[in-house]
Amino acid sequence: xxxxxIQARGLGKRYVLGTGGSRTLRETIVSGFAAPFxxxxxxxxxxxxxxxxxxxxxxxxAGEAVGIIGRNGAGKSTLLKILSRITTPTxxxxxxxxxxxxxxxxxxxxxxELSGRxxxxxxxxxMGMTRAEVRARFDEIVAFAEVxxxxxxxxxxxxxxxxxxxxxxxxxxxxxxxxxxxxxLAVGDASFQRKCLGKMQTVASGGRTVxxxxxxxxxxxxxxSRAILLSNGQVAADGPVAKVAGIYAGGAEGVSPTExxxxxxxxxxxxxxxxLLAARLIGDQPGSxxxxxxxxxxxxxxxxxxxxxxxxxxxxxxxxEEGSCVFITSDGFVREYQxxxxxxxxxxxxxxxxxxxxxxxxxxxxxxxxxxxxxIHVHERGLFTFSINDPAEGDSARGLYAGxxxxxxxxxxxxxxxxxxxxxxxxxxxxx
Amino acid sequence: xxxxxxxxxxxWDYRELLWILALRDVRVRYKQASLGxxxxxxxxxxxxxxxxxxxxxxxxxxxxxxxxxPVFCLAGLTVWGLFAxxxxxxxxxxxxxxxxxxxxxxxxxxIPLATILTAVIDCLLSGVLLAGMMILMHVPxxxxxxxxxxxxxxxxxxxxxxxxxxxxxxLQYRDVRYALPFFIQILVYLTPVxxxxxxxxxxxxxxxxxxxMVAVVNGFRAALFGLPIPYGALGLSLAFSLLxxxxxxxxxxxLEQTFADRI
Numbered sequence: 001x002x003x004x005x006i007q008a009r010g011l012g013k014r015y016v017l018g019t020g021g022s023r024t025l026r027e028t029i030v031s032g033f034a035a036p037f038x039x040x041x042x043x044x045x046x047x048x049x050x051x052x053x054x055x056x057x058x059x060x061x062a063g064e065a066v067g068i069i070g071r072n073g074a075g076k077s078t079l080l081k082i083l084s085r086i087t088t089p090t091x092x093x094x095x096x097x098x099x100x101x102x103x104x105x106x107x108x109x110x111x112x113e114l115s116g117r118x119x120x121x122x123x124x125x126x127m128g129m130t131r132a133e134v135r136a137r138f139d140e141i142v143a144f145a146e147v148x149x150x151x152x153x154x155x156x157x158x159x160x161x162x163x164x165x166x167x168x169x170x171x172x173x174x175x176x177x178x179x180x181x182x183x184x185l186a187v188g189d190a191s192f193q194r195k196c197l198g199k200m201q202t203v204a205s206g207g208r209t210v211x212x213x214x215x216x217x218x219x220x221x222x223x224x225s226r227a228i229l230l231s232n233g234q235v236a237a238d239g240p241v242a243k244v245a246g247i248y249a250g251g252a253e254g255v256s257p258t259e260x261x262x263x264x265x266x267x268x269x270x271x272x273x274x275x276l277l278a279a280r281l282i283g284d285q286p287g288s289x290x291x292x293x294x295x296x297x298x299x300x301x302x303x304x305x306x307x308x309x310x311x312x313x314x315x316x317x318x319x320x321e322e323g324s325c326v327f328i329t330s331d332g333f334v335r336e337y338q339x340x341x342x343x344x345x346x347x348x349x350x351x352x353x354x355x356x357x358x359x360x361x362x363x364x365x366x367x368x369x370x371x372x373x374x375x376i377h378v379h380e381r382g383l384f385t386f387s388i389n390d391p392a393e394g395d396s397a398r399g400l401y402a403g404x405x406x407x408x409x410x411x412x413x414x415x416x417x418x419x420x421x422x423x424x425x426x427x428x429x430x431x432x
Numbered sequence: 433x434x435x436x437x438x439x440x441x442x443x444w445d446y447r448e449l450l451w452i453l454a455l456r457d458v459r460v461r462y463k464q465a466s467l468g469x470x471x472x473x474x475x476x477x478x479x480x481x482x483x484x485x486x487x488x489x490x491x492x493x494x495x496x497x498x499x500x501x502p503v504f505c506l507a508g509l510t511v512w513g514l515f516a517x518x519x520x521x522x523x524x525x526x527x528x529x530x531x532x533x534x535x536x537x538x539x540x541x542x543i544p545l546a547t548i549l550t551a552v553i554d555c556l557l558s559g560v561l562l563a564g565m566m567i568l569m570h571v572p573x574x575x576x577x578x579x580x581x582x583x584x585x586x587x588x589x590x591x592x593x594x595x596x597x598x599x600x601x602x603l604q605y606r607d608v609r610y611a612l613p614f615f616i617q618i619l620v621y622l623t624p625v626x627x628x629x630x631x632x633x634x635x636x637x638x639x640x641x642x643x644x645m646v647a648v649v650n651g652f653r654a655a656l657f658g659l660p661i662p663y664g665a666l667g668l669s670l671a672f673s674l675l676x677x678x679x680x681x682x683x684x685x686x687l688e689q690t691f692a693d694r695i
Contacts, residue, residue: 015693081692084537085537086534086535086537087689087692087693102536104535104536105535109531109535111460113459113463114459114463121452122452122453122456125446125449125452126532127536128445128538131448131452
């Protein structure tokens with residue numbers, strides 16, 4: 001591994017809630033006078049202390065692209081603020097060996113009254129570039145931001161899309177050793193997001209370090225090789241992006257993102273007729289709950305049949321992020337499975353074809369049921385969370401389109417387009 | 433709590449930002465105003481007219497020697513304006529730049545310093561007006577006039593040194609934003625801006641010496657009009673501003689780590 005360019009050791013950030021940063025002189029004077037009395041009477045001013053970050057430790061090597069993920073309030077923004085030197089940690093220290101450019105908010109330092117041109121220089125200077133450096137990259141920045149026609153328009157007249165494009169373009173063309181980008185790309189349209197991700201990829205592959213915060217897991221997995229999961233201000237997971245994303249999606253402790261072995265965690269879900277022993281998700285990357293939309297993947301479950309009273313059908317229920325059921329599948333249509341099985345161990349596998357489900361985050365219920373009469377023997381809810389990602393390389397159903405795409409399913413269907421008026425001229429040419 | 437080379441290097445790396453921020457303020461200020469840059473001239477001009485009518489014609493205050501009162505007054509206003517607008521802009525500067533302070537890192541000390549630079553640019557414009565008035569009223573140019581520039585620099589240093597304190601304290605105690613305009617308002621009367629220091633009775637002179645701007649305003653006019661320059665008092669004013677500025681800078685560097693959390 002390359003030598004670390006960022007070293008964080010025992011980082012902690014404490015905020016005192018309630019009393020804000022600024023106090024009036026009077027409050028200071030009054031509380032100064034009152035302090036001895038408070039002390040004597042044993043009263044303390046009530047202060048609520050909140051640790052936004054606690055004992056955060058990590059090393060980041062030069063050239064790594066690291067995604068920082070976590071739920072709202074997990075400490076992501078605070079961490080970025082410390083890394084970009086906006087605020088200092090309460091405990092611990094962070095060492096950075098290189099120039100940092102951070103894009104924590106769209107258009108930081110832009111002045112609405114100034115033109116795009118003036119703002120490029122202003123913004124560049126705020127990020128630590130000299131005029132000569134900005135001038136050298138000026139055309140590149142303008143071309144990337146696609147604002148050449150509006151260079152002399154005050155940026156207050158810009159659309160929000162133009163605003164982000166310009167802001168991102170300046171930050172990304174700074175050539176800092178470390179580029180820190182918060183969730184700002186969400187503002188731009190999809191094709192620009194793709195462009196930004198591409199730019200960050202170039203930055204990262206050029207040996208520079210990218211730290212990227214996003215809620216868009218697809219973007220994170222596309223760009224980053226490694227992810228750090230923050231939870232309640234602490235590092236909950238740190239490692240290959242697929243693994244960390246799985247932990248983030250899955251949540252539960254002691255359970256891998258792609259496998260639950262009920263025998264190991266005790267208490268297998270069971271009825272008097274059947275016992276569920278294990279369940280796993282088998283994607284194209286072992287251990288990863290992130291599935292390429294183009295590839296088939298499978299769910300597998302192992303169960304023990306305890307008696308042969310009922311026919312048993314394992315079934316899988318898949319829900320999208322809104323909680324709607326996308327589909328349910330079982331082996332109920334197979335004639336030979338419509339008979340009771342003899343007691344023993346069984347393994348069932350169902351394969352979901354590639355180019356079938358839409359992109360997104362899904363959760364999975366597993367059940368073992370009898371269909372006639374309808375009896376649910378075991379039903380495990382939210383067993384896995386997995387994500388279907390479309391790398392948008394042109395051979396999936398979205399083709400080269402990179403924008404938001406609706407639809408509950410995303411199949412590739414047989415299409416055929418024939419030229420109707422070209423036949424004559426072709427035949428004519430052939431005869432000539 | 434000491435100063436390291438890193439602090440200096442840090443600021444040096446961002447030296448161009450100082451100029452760009454100052455220029456931004458000037459540009460923004462005049463961009464939308466239809467009279468544009470003329471405002472920088474109009475302000476001292478109107479003040480001069482009002483003070484001339486009020487203090488010279490009505491109250492019968494005179495100037496030093498044979499200097500026409502309008503020129504005398506404008507000279508005082510030019511150098512005082514540098515100090516007053518520099519200090520008051522600097523004190524508000526961090527609060528006005530909250531979006532920058534909470535979102536991007538650069539040495540924060542550049543924010544108040546840039547506002548001082550903006551005041552310097554305004555002062556230069558006012559200086560052009562002053563030169564015009566001097567020609568118009570046939571005030572002879574003295575060889576010592578060039579010394580007015582370094583003396584104006586002392587005024588800027590005074591504003592910067594106090595401005596560092598005021599801007600940082602403004603985040604901690606919002607009282608500053610109410611107290612400071614009042615303080616500047618009072619100080620203009622305690623400084624010989626539109627009256628001559630010679631009208632102050634001898635027994636009050638020591639109190640006058642406590643105000644570093646007295647020597648600056650006196651010196652500025654003396655240099656322009658070829659009167660004896662109070663070098664000793666100017667030296668004290670310079671020493672005052674450097675000392676206050678140095679401690680202000682150290683304190684500022686110390687406090688700036690918490691700025692983002694305080695704003």
